[in-house]
Amino acid sequence: MRFGRYVLIATASALFALGSAHAQEEVVRIGTEGAYPPFNNLTSDGKLEGFDIDIAQALCDEMKVRCEFVAQEWDGIIPALQAGKFDAIIASMSITPERLQQVDFSNKYYNTPPGLAVPKDSDINGVGKEDLAGKTIGAQASTTHFNYSTVTYTDSTVKPYPTAQEYQLDLANGRLDAANDDIIALTQWLDSPDGACCRLAGTITPVDEIHGPGAGIAIRKGETALRDRFNAAIQAIRENGKYKEINDKYFSFDVYGD
């Protein structure tokens, strides 16, 4: 009888301690794609790495919360956020008017221009509509680059790919005449042995209605408190040098933009 009471009290206090420990450490679940090097990539042993991941970690440290990463296929990443599978998307997602109807965004945390990659022996030397007339262009589906291609290159065939890896394969084997993506994602691939087939045809001038002001952190609509904390954290790591430290680990110039 008395022993039973001891057990009860011990259990209760243990639970209480556990509960308070949890209360002290807030967890923010971050959704990311894991197929977009050098920004976010799933390593062969199943770990996430890249610029997005390091920035997310720095932001969480700044906000004094624990980050938990969730890898999610790109096509379903916004519905997954809305369904509560995670609390924020940090996956190089451009802030666009179409997405703003679905989710809220923090301020941008980087902004780099899009570009066009072509095979080395290609006769394409520009990125204008007439340079690509009659050609086949690949881009990752549900991205600003895919939208830009379908809207701009109306005389070309535009093909959607699930991830960047697939259009890279098709550009290498000649099914595609060009591929449209972020300049950094393209150069990273072109500099690797896999990208030996191809070269950069040029940089595309971003269009505000399509490309937006840059990549931001997406959160569910109306969660302004979380958004404000992310904004404050972005500003803080810009100011305290943490951003530059991460930036320099991956890039030779400041990807934050103007």
Added chain:
Amino acid sequence: MSAVDHPAATEVLRPPPPPRGWPRERVIGYILVFLWALALVGLVAYLVSAWKPDMFWRYAPGYLSGVWVTIKLVAISVVIGALLSVPIAYGRMSRNPIIASFAYAYVYFFRGTPLLAQAFLVYYGFGSFRPQLDAIGLWSFFRDAFNCALFAFSLNTAAYQAEILRGAIQSVPKGQWEGAESLGLPRLLTLRKIIFPQALIVALRPYGNELILMVKGSAIVAIITVYDLMGVTRLTYSRTFDFQAYLWAAIIYLLIVETLRHAVDWVEERITRHLRR
């Protein structure tokens, strides 16, 4: 028609009507039907409330072309598969162990691996052998994603159809073969005039199923960049983030499948006329 052929049929005494009342099964049945009706009303109400004319007019042409690509893909690959299935079914029934094991291996591979994996293997796998394919002049065929899908689908459905055909032919009693032989009919003629007509009755339902499975299975070609119905749906969804894009696709797939089902019913009605009493 049966009334004319068999006037006696109308005079059969009917069993007494079952007693009315509210047994448990009936109550459960009514509740379930009510729930289903509620779900249907909810669905229709949602579609009406979510109706966006500008979205419809913007994306409807895309859906139409997507449906056309899906139908074209399934129709062509099912026909090619049917042609291929004849020699494979023959191989499966062959007494020659080499032919039989080849046919077995073919069927084993294509039924044992996912269609998605086969489509990927053909599309990206062949893509990495471009120089070799160029050398034999096949690259222009495999360059096109639709052709790759057609190729993978034809091979896949050929394996299934071969098994359907084999099963149907083997379901015809042996006595039919022996009877024909005793009349001195050649084997090929026996097969064509006696065995096939009986086998096709057995095979019709599985063929219908295979067709329906192909229609639904064809949705995976969206991943190898073909704008079929599913590809168009994904595109629409990525532009609008409105999940009714998928709802419309589901409804269109349902309509296609329902049409096919009725078509199979109609064919069965026709080819089993002689069996009706």
